[in-house]
Structure formats: structure tokens, C-alpha cells
Amino acid sequence: MAKEAEGGSFALAKWVRVLADEPRFLMLLPGLFWAGNAIVARSIAGEVPPIGLAFWRWTVAAIVILPLAWRHLRRDVPMMLASWPIMLLLTTLGISVFNTFLYMAAHTTTAINIVMLQTAMPIVVVLATYLIFRDRVSPLQAFGILVSLAGTLVLTAHGDPAILAHLDFRPGDLWMLAAVVSYAIYTALLRLRPAVHGFSFAFASFGLGAMLLLPFYVAETVLVGPMPASPGSLMAIGYVAVCASILAYMAFNRTVELVGANTAGLTVHLIPVFGILLAVLLLGERLEAYHALGIGLIASGLWLATRSPKSAAL
Structure with a gap:
């Protein structure tokens, strides 16, 4: 029995290593979990303060991942301390600012506007990598x-171009636009992160992100109101901490390592795809023709963007 258990553990570890090196699989996870994050943020916007949700998201995520990071931290902490400026910048942009601004946007704009602005993320990432590192795309x-972007616009507009022409822009759109720019710069700068284990980097980022948010959380608690300890808020924190934080961020960061920032940024275009699939599976909504068209365009765009130069030449 012990040998069988050991063999099963070895097989599982082998599959984990294989999947950790497969960018097309890894790109699916952030899109899936961030689709749920957008739904959660919008559904509890009137109940849970935005900074409180962000603070507890990263606090819980840091606590959950600590046992996995513990054995790597002794070796990695000195390297992260030596690289504290880039660690602080990455954490501020990708952990504290992006998610807090997204949650603030969810309080003052529509879900369709949030998705619409997020579709610009890959283009902003390309712009950021060019301005910072002079990277070019093939x-x-x-x-x-562009094909993937067209697919997200089809989904966002429900197949009706008139919807895009008559979007109702709101103050929250500025928060969302700032969030998009923040995460695009974070994605571009990920290549500068210290060469430490993924668990160590995630724990340090999550913990530092929570610390940066703490004074703003205290101010929000005093001026706006405390974080409610309701079943809904606790379930939301659990989801965004484990799925939208630990699993999504580690998969996204690994994707950047494997295929670069410009291609990894396309994971954002999978958010509306998984949002639709979740609505069909969980809410009983119907699949429409424009769903198939939009998803087909996004899949084609991802396939084209992730092809290696060698395979493209065959």
C-alpha cells in the first residue's frame, strides 16, 4: 500500500511538472479564475468594501501558501531582500493597485464596461514592453x-456593433483603465523579478501586498465601515484568495516565464470566454451564435500568437 501511494504521488508530481511547462494549459487558468473574480466582485459590490476585500484576499492567500513556500524561503529571502526595489514595485502594481482599483471600479461601473476595458490589456502590455525594453512583436x-481582440469585442457587444457605439462610460471606468495600465506594467516588468522559487515569490508578493493595503484598509474601516463577517463575504474571500490569487497568479507568472509578457497578456481575452461558459453551466443561459463566433476568434488568435517562429514557418 505504501509503495502504491508513493507511486501515485510520483505520477501526480510528474504530471504537475509537465503541466507547469505547458503554456497553453497555464493560460487557461487565469482566464477561468479571473472570470469568477469579476463575477464575485460585481455580485458583492454593495456588501463588501473594495479595499477590505483586497486586503483580506492577499492576507488569506499569503497564509494559505506559506506552508508550501516555507522550505524555499530560507534560501530565497536574501535574494528578494537584495532585490527589494523591484519586489516593491511589482507588488504595488500587480497586487495592491490592480485588484483594489478593479474592485473600486466594480462599485461604480457596469460589468460590460469592466470587460470591455480589460480587452485592451494585451495591447497595453505590448506598448509597455516596447517603451521599457524596446521589445517588438512578430x-x-x-x-x-488583433484576432483575439476582435473575438472579445464580439462577446462584449453580444454580436451587435451598435452596443459598442453606445457604451455608457462612468467614473468607475477610469479606475478600471488605471488598473489595466498597472497590470500591463507589472506583466512587462516580471522579467526583472529575482530568480527565486514561485512559492517564495508568491508568498512575498501576497504578504507585502497586504501590508501595503493595511493603512488604507484601516482608513476604509473607520470612514466607510468594517468588513462584514457574513457567509457571502467569507465565501468571496475564500474564492479570490485561493483561485483568483494563488492559482491564477502562479499560472500567469509562469506563463510569462515561458512565452513572454506580450503573449501571456492574451490570457485576459479568455475572461469573457469562461464568463460565458460559467453562465451557461451554472445559470442555465443559452449559447448564441455570437458566442461561438467570439470564442472561435479568441481561440484562433491565441493559437496564432503562441506559435513559435519555427512552427509558423512549417
Whole structure:
């Protein structure tokens, strides 16, 4: 029995290593979990303060991942301390600012506007990598990004271009636009992170992100109101901490390592795809023709953008 258990553990570990090196699989996870994050943020917008949700999201995520990071921290802490400026910048942009601004946007704009602005993320990432590192995209990558963007616009507009022409822009859209720019710069700068284990980097980012949010959380608690300890808020924190934080961020960061920031940024275009699939599976909504068209365009764009130059030439 012990040998069978050991063999099963070895097989599981082998599959985990295989999947950790497969970017097309890893790209699915952030899109799936961040689709749920957007739904959660919008559904509890009137109940849970935005900074409180962000603070407890990262606090719980840091606590959950600590046992996995513990054995790597002794070796990795000195390297992260030596690289504290980039650690602080990455944490501020990708952990504290992005998610807090998204939750603030959810209080003052519509879900369709949030999704619409998020679709610009891959283009903003390309712009950020060019301005910071002078990176360029290949013609095939650029075409793939545009095809994928077209797919997200089809989904966002429900197949009706008139919807895009009559979008009702609101104050929360500025928060969402700032969130998009923040995460695009975070994605571009990830190549500068210290060469530490993924668990160590995640724990340090989550913990530091919570610390940066703490004074703002205290101010929100005093001026707006405390975080409610209701079943709904606790379930929301659990989801955003484990799925939208630990699993999504580690998969996204690994994708950036494997295929670069410009291609990894396309994971954002999977958010409306998984949002639709979740609505069909969980809410009983119907699949429409424009769903198939939009999802097909996004899948084609991702396939084009993730093809290697060698395979594209065959």
C-alpha cells in the first residue's frame, strides 16, 4: 500500500511538472479564475468594501501558501531582500493597485464596461514592453492579438456593433483603465523579478501586498465601515484568495516565464470566454451564435500568437 501511494504521488508530481511547462494549459487558468473574480466582485459590490476585500484576499492567500513556500524561503529571502526595489514595485502594481482599483471600479461601473476595458490589456502590455525594453512583436503575434481582440469585442457587444457605439462610460471606468495600465506594467516588468522559487515569490508578493493595503484598509474601516463577517463575504474571500490569487497568479507568472509578457497578456481575452461558459453551466443561459463566433476568434488568435517562429514557418 505504501509503495502504491508513493507511486501515485510520483505520477501526480510528474504530471504537475509537465503541466507547469505547458503554456497553453497555464493560460487557461487565469482566464477561468479571473472570470469568477469579476463575477464575485460585481455580485458583492454593495456588501463588501473594495479595499477590505483586497486586503483580506492577499492576507488569506499569503497564509494559505506559506506552508508550501516555507522550505524555499530560507534560501530565497536574501535574494528578494537584495532585490527589494523591484519586489516593491511589482507588488504595488500587480497586487495592491490592480485588484483594489478593479474592485473600486466594480462599485461604480457596469460589468460590460469592466470587460470591455480589460480587452485592451494585451495591447497595453505590448506598448509597455516596447517603451521599457524596446521589445517588438512578430507580425504573426500582432495578427493573433488583433484576432483575439476582435473575438472579445464580439462577446462584449453580444454580436451587435451598435452596443459598442453606445457604451455608457462612468467614473468607475477610469479606475478600471488605471488598473489595466498597472497590470500591463507589472506583466512587462516580471522579467526583472529575482530568480527565486514561485512559492517564495508568491508568498512575498501576497504578504507585502497586504501590508501595503493595511493603512488604507484601516482608513476604509473607520470612514466607510468594517468588513462584514457574513457567509457571502467569507465565501468571496475564500474564492479570490485561493483561485483568483494563488492559482491564477502562479499560472500567469509562469506563463510569462515561458512565452513572454506580450503573449501571456492574451490570457485576459479568455475572461469573457469562461464568463460565458460559467453562465451557461451554472445559470442555465443559452449559447448564441455570437458566442461561438467570439470564442472561435479568441481561440484562433491565441493559437496564432503562441506559435513559435519555427512552427509558423512549417
